[in-house]
Amino acid sequence: MSEEALGVLGICGSPRAGNSLFLLGEALAAAETVPGIAEGSKSLSVRGKKLAPCIACGRCYERGDCCLEDDFQGMRDAWLEADAIIYSVPVYHMSMPGQLKCFIDRLGNSLFGKYRHLFSEDKLPKFLKAIGSIAQGIHLHSGQEHTLTDLINHALLMGCIPVTGDLWQSYIGGAGWTSNDGEGTALERQCQERLPDALLALQSARSVGRRTAEMAVLVRAGAQGLGRAAQGDPIYRVFIDSVPGNPGSRR
Numbered sequence: 001m002s003e004e005a006l007g008v009l010g011i012c013g014s015p016r017a018g019n020s021l022f023l024l025g026e027a028l029a030a031a032e033t034v035p036g037i038a039e040g041s042k043s044l045s046v047r048g049k050k051l052a053p054c055i056a057c058g059r060c061y062e063r064g065d066c067c068l069e070d071d072f073q074g075m076r077d078a079w080l081e082a083d084a085i086i087y088s089v090p091v092y093h094m095s096m097p098g099q100l101k102c103f104i105d106r107l108g109n110s111l112f113g114k115y116r117h118l119f120s121e122d123k124l125p126k127f128l129k130a131i132g133s134i135a136q137g138i139h140l141h142s143g144q145e146h147t148l149t150d151l152i153n154h155a156l157l158m159g160c161i162p163v164t165g166d167l168w169q170s171y172i173g174g175a176g177w178t179s180n181d182g183e184g185t186a187l188e189r190q191c192q193e194r195l196p197d198a199l200l201a202l203q204s205a206r207s208v209g210r211r212t213a214e215m216a217v218l219v220r221a222g223a224q225g226l227g228r229a230a231q232g233d234p235i236y237r238v239f240i241d242s243v244p245g246n247p248g249s250r251r
């Protein structure tokens with residue numbers, strides 16, 4: 001197995017530096033305790049970013065890139081570079097905030113265009129990144145699971161591996177609520193006050209961080225065998241090329 005440390009990318013889906021960013025920081029700190037994971041994980045946020053919605057022009061199929069030039073391209077490159085990704089998002093209207101959805105919509109289609117030259121028929125490569133998700137709402141039973149399911153579907157669609165934390169705090173991802181408190185600092189304060197629900201949210205975020213990082217390490221180890229067996233299958237090409245030491249590796 002390659003000795004090079006794996007990179008974890010945190011993506012915060014909130015337009016403010018609030019509760020989801022707090023949980024993301026905890027998840028990333030837990031991820032970094034896993035042997036083989038690089039220190040100083042990269043963390044991005046949609047906050048202050050320009051992420052326009054897809055206009056369905058279809059030009060990404062020909063150009064291999066999105067024709068809308070804004071903060072999407074930088075986020076896409078960071079996404080492609082990472083071995084593991086942890087999303088931490090606030091629940092908006094029972095789902096993820098629009099800025100993040102804009103990024104995800106454009107990511108899938110533009111990467112399809114970027115890599116279609118690998119295939120003789122239309123396919124999207126399997127990127128095989130470990131993806132963990134955390135959803136944070138103000139109320140209880142108010143969209144956390146729907147939001148996590150949307151992110152799990154995104155992971156599956158991108159040929160990635162959705163990862164959950166540990167039961168019982170994290171059935172399909174990390175989740176929390178702030179007991180009707182809308183402040184961006186609510187969850188951190190409630191953790192300091194040792195409120196049980198806030199501590200559960202913290203625990204779930206940490207376990208998502210740790211397990212997602214571990215999965216990335218396991219996948220990297222598995223790539224050794226896959227590297228030989230799947231040389232001829234372009235569906236794995238982008239992943240194999242991301243593994244140091246494999247022939248054609250871009251690292």
Ligand SMILES: Cc1cc2nc3c(=O)[nH]c(=O)nc-3n(C[C@H](O)[C@H](O)[C@H](O)COP(=O)(O)O)c2cc1C
Pocket residue numbers: 014015016017018019020021089090091092093094095136137138139140142143178181182183184185
């Ligand atoms: C436009 C909008 C829609 C929201 N919709 C929901 C919702 O459907 N369910 C929920 O539990 N909280 C909802 N919230 C509350 C946020 O999810 C909650 O305050 C969260 O902690 C914010 O995270 P942040 O501090 O990282 O921004 C909504 C907030 C906004 C601004």
